[in-house]
Amino acid sequence: MRKYLGLLAFGLISTTAVAQSVSEGIAAWQRGDAAAAVRIWQPLADKGDADAQFNLGQAYRLGKGVPLDLASAQGWFDKAAHKGHVDAQATLGLMLFQSGNRVGALRWLSAAADAGEPRALLMVGTALYNGDGIAADPVKAYAYVSRAAAQGLPPAKATLADLDQVMPLELRKQGVALAQKMAAPGQKPASASPLPTKAAIGKAKAPAVAPAPKPATVKAPATPIATVPTTTANGAWRIQLGAFSTRASAETQFAKISGRLAGRQAFYVAAGKVVRLQAGPFESRAAASGACAKLAPTPCFPVEGR
Structure with missing residues (x-):
């Protein structure tokens, strides 16, 4: 039976009953000794244990027991995802989404959704x-x-x-x-994406329910919400916060998160049948990325203003 230790934002720390060393890492993590947990998981991850790889990725993502390193976190999630670890696939997809890699994000999110x-x-x-x-x-x-x-x-x-x-x-x-x-049991999952997937992705393990970011809403509010910029910031960068079926839906989403944007202005960009919600301006891509980090787990990525 799989065990899960709930964490914030993207996912879970997981283990299997047969891998006692991974379980010992979970116990150390729960005691607050993240460094000991990492020492247990590292050799198992190096040998290809998907649970250990995922757990190690979480440690790097959170900066617990190791320095915070999102590149290393993504690397470990990628290794576990290729072994069919569903939580790793979902977490990797969410990370790629936030970094602006929609193609990679949809590939892994689709694999996890199929499971x-x-x-x-x-x-x-x-x-x-x-x-x-x-x-x-x-x-x-x-x-x-x-x-x-x-x-x-x-x-x-x-x-x-x-x-x-x-x-x-x-x-x-x-x-x-x-x-x-x-x-229905026995039904082959229908992929939501036409994007190619790599071969040899193993059978996905049963997922655990965890809170997820709400990437978009489609319900229009009774009264449109006006947005007034209260910042003097300038620059050529914005952050994109989703695509919506109506401007009113985008305005509703902005109202929910505007308090965490230090007075940045909302921009509603028409793109075919959808309205893209952006906020800014920011003086650099780094500043925009930093704003996205503060909004996690809300989907967000930097874009150049236009």
Whole structure:
């Protein structure tokens, strides 16, 4: 039986009952001795243990027991993800999403979503609805978000309620039917993305439910929310905070996070059928990246203003 130690933002620390040394690392971590946990996991990770690799990635991502090093964290997550570790696939996908690598993010999030990981289902479902980096498919979007909501994920429940407000009943019925087909035993998962995947990704392990970022909402507020810049910052960089079906939905999202943006201004950029929410300006890419880090786990990545 797999054990999980809950952590913030992206995922979990995991282990298997057969790998007693990994379990001992979990015990050390829970005692607050992260350095001892890392010493236990390192040789196991070097030998290819996916749980140890994922745990080591979490240690580097959090800067616990080792210096904070997102590049090393991503490297360990990548190793575990290629072995079919679902939590690693989802966490890696979220990291790539925040860094602006949408192609890589959707590849790994789609793999985790195919295995039923709720955070990945929500992220890919939202991308499918918005047509953000992937062909729009509202029926499949509803199916993915429904599956995430059925696992008890609060942001997925909220997003599903938003979809219920804007999608026709017939499309929602089709989405429910598709969700039931996807979840049926023995059914081969249908990938949400046409992006190529590497061979030899192992059978995914059963995921654990963990809080996920809500990448987008689609429900329009009763009254549009005005945004007024209260900062004198300038520069050519912004941060992108999602793509939405309406400007009103983007305004609602900005209202939720504007208090953490030090008075930065909202920009609503029309892109086909969606509105991209951006905030800024920032004087450099580094400053924009720093702002994104403070907004985690809200999806966010730097873009050049235009």
